[in-house]
Amino acid sequence: MSTTKKLKALFDYQRFERNERLQALIDDTERRCLCSLSDDDLEWVSAAGEETDLKDKKDGKEDE
Amino acid sequence: MNKQDTGYIYAQYRDKVFGFVRSKIVNQTEAEDIVQTVFLKVYSNLDKYDETKASLSTWIYTITRNTVYDYLKAKRDRPVFELLDNTEDATDEAPDEELLRNETLEELACALEKLPQEQRDIIILLYYKNLERKYVAEMLGMTYGQLRYLHDKALRRLGELLRIK
Numbered sequence: 718m719s720t721t722k723k724l725k726a727l728f729d730y731q732r733f734e735r736n737e738r739l740q741a742l743i744d745d746t747e748r749r750c751l752c753s754l755s756d757d758d759l760e761w762v763s764a765a766g767e768e769t770d771l772k773d774k775k776d777g778k779e780d781e
Numbered sequence: 782m783n784k785q786d787t788g789y790i791y792a793q794y795r796d797k798v799f800g801f802v803r804s805k806i807v808n809q810t811e812a813e814d815i816v817q818t819v820f821l822k823v824y825s826n827l828d829k830y831d832e833t834k835a836s837l838s839t840w841i842y843t844i845t846r847n848t849v850y851d852y853l854k855a856k857r858d859r860p861v862f863e864l865l866d867n868t869e870d871a872t873d874e875a876p877d878e879e880l881l882r883n884e885t886l887e888e889l890a891c892a893l894e895k896l897p898q899e900q901r902d903i904i905i906l907l908y909y910k911n912l913e914r915k916y917v918a919e920m921l922g923m924t925y926g927q928l929r930y931l932h933d934k935a936l937r938r939l940g941e942l943l944r945i946k
Contacts, residue, residue, distance in 0.1 A: 718877065718880075720936050720939055720940040720943065721908070721936065723880065723943060724889075724904065724908040724939070725908055726877075726880055726881070727880065727885060727886060727889050728905075728908050728909040729846065730842065730880070730881050730885075730886065731886055731909070732800060732801045732804045732805075733797050733798070733800065733801040733842045733845065733846075734797065734838070734842070734881075734883055734886055735797070735800065736883055736886035736887060736890060738886075738887060738890035738891075739886050739887070739889060739890035739893070741890075742890060742893050742894065742901065742905065743905055743909055746901065746902045746905040746906065747905075747910075749902070750902055750906060750920055750921065751910075
């Protein structure tokens with residue numbers, strides 16, 4: 718399994734298991750990086766802030 | 782207490798199941814319906830649960846994940862796409878159950894702690910928050926090229942640090 722697939726699987730599992738140490742790192746990143754989002758940006762972020770591709774939603778296209 | 786007691790299972794896993802479902806499904810009513818579906822599946826398949834193959838937690842997580850992704854996939858196929866969610870993962874293959882252990886999450890946390898903060902942010906924003914690369918670059922005040930360089934560097938380091946098979 719590739720590192721990217723492992724990361725996707727593990728971060729998905731984290732939404733269920735909520736390992737405290739990992740959650741602290743996630744919360745820290747969210748606090749520093751996402752607090753500056755504008756109201757327009759925030760409307761694209763779900764309560765848990767996932768599965769939402771801000772730029773894609775704005776552009777209406779995928780970028781892969 | 783017997784782990785196969787449905788009351789125990791509901792009390793023990795309700796928050797975890799709901800937390801996962803709610804992170805994927807924006808609409809609360811739909812999320813609650815899915816949680817109910819998950820527990821119905823769990824209860825009706827308890828006799829098939831084999832504790833030698835997976836922990837109860839992993840087994841319930843797998844049912845939860847599959848139920849959510851099946852729902853998202855079905856919804857995506859409807860004529861009007863009304864989810865906020867990006868359902869890209871709905872087609873992803875199911876992860877190896879060996880990967881799904883709290884110890885592995887601990888290992889990931891440990892590996893992430895060893896990354897420079899900027900690289901850790903990139904990994905979390907891309908793989909947990911599922912934000913698009915160009916947007917993350919903009920958010921972190923770097924060029925797209927810089928982000929790709931740091932992302933690749935972080936992935937290589939994580940590949941070395943994570944001894945997950």
